[in-house]
Amino acid sequence: MTVADEPSVPPHVLTTFGLMGHQRRLPGGMGTSVLIGDVVLKPAGDDAEAQWLAELQQTIAPAGIRVPRPIGTADGRRIVEGWTASPYLPGQHERGRWAETIEAGRRLHEALARLPRPDFLDARDHRWAHADRVAWGEADVDLGHGSSSRPDPLDLPRQLVHCDLAGNVLFHPSAPPAVLDLSLYWRPPAYADAIVVVDALLWYGAADDVLDLVDHPDARQLLNRALTFRLACELHPDHQGDRTPPETWRRVAALID
Numbered sequence: 001m002t003v004a005d006e007p008s009v010p011p012h013v014l015t016t017f018g019l020m021g022h023q024r025r026l027p028g029g030m031g032t033s034v035l036i037g038d039v040v041l042k043p044a045g046d047d048a049e050a051q052w053l054a055e056l057q058q059t060i061a062p063a064g065i066r067v068p069r070p071i072g073t074a075d076g077r078r079i080v081e082g083w084t085a086s087p088y089l090p091g092q093h094e095r096g097r098w099a100e101t102i103e104a105g106r107r108l109h110e111a112l113a114r115l116p117r118p119d120f121l122d123a124r125d126h127r128w129a130h131a132d133r134v135a136w137g138e139a140d141v142d143l144g145h146g147s148s149s150r151p152d153p154l155d156l157p158r159q160l161v162h163c164d165l166a167g168n169v170l171f172h173p174s175a176p177p178a179v180l181d182l183s184l185y186w187r188p189p190a191y192a193d194a195i196v197v198v199d200a201l202l203w204y205g206a207a208d209d210v211l212d213l214v215d216h217p218d219a220r221q222l223l224n225r226a227l228t229f230r231l232a233c234e235l236h237p238d239h240q241g242d243r244t245p246p247e248t249w250r251r252v253a254a255l256i257d
Helices: 011-016 047-059 098-112 127-135 189-203 208-213 219-235 246-256
Strands: 034-036 039-043 083-087 159-162 169-172 175-179 184-187
Touching: 047 083, 098 159, 098 169, 098 175, 098 189, 098 208, 127 219, 159 189, 184 189, 189 208, 189 219, 189 246, 208 246, 219 246
Parallel strands: none
Antiparallel strands: 034 039, 039 083, 159 184, 169 175
């Protein structure tokens, strides 16, 4: 990964984690993660969710992938003034490796399959949580672009799945893929595959045949929900940054249909 100079972590947080040195902001995501030496610091968001994730990432052992382990303080804390720390995992995002990205997600989901649904999912109120509820008919919004926010019923087994894999799987020539920034939702595993495919079509210039990677009897439904998820997220009032051109949404919707 490349990094850009841009300090942002308070000195007291660095001291508590036992860190010192130059801060460099990491690209991707929300642009809020900072690299110091070989340690990544990022805002925790909700403390209860961050603590749960830290405990999960400390104990989870998925086969064939790397996940970042939390770094604690000398007194055992994993969150300091809203910041968490983890080791920097080398690797880079590579466009086109969508089948391998989906496979890395499946390895993670296998390790998550028996975990119960955490309570913090119900308390989320950020735009991604809202968009997820819209995609599954649990909330309603005017999406425009010909997309309905009331999908047909779909009854599939659910578990914790990572719903932002496309930009969060890193590849390295001498190490297993690394799966970062666990954005977990209680949905069917194949829905996570569908989000990878929709993201690849919307933002990464993937060929149309990437749709074949969602090998599921309800592939069309899952892909439509993935597209609705991304559209509802982008139309949310809290969205900042560039917007995907309307013709791109229409093109991907037509491919799915």
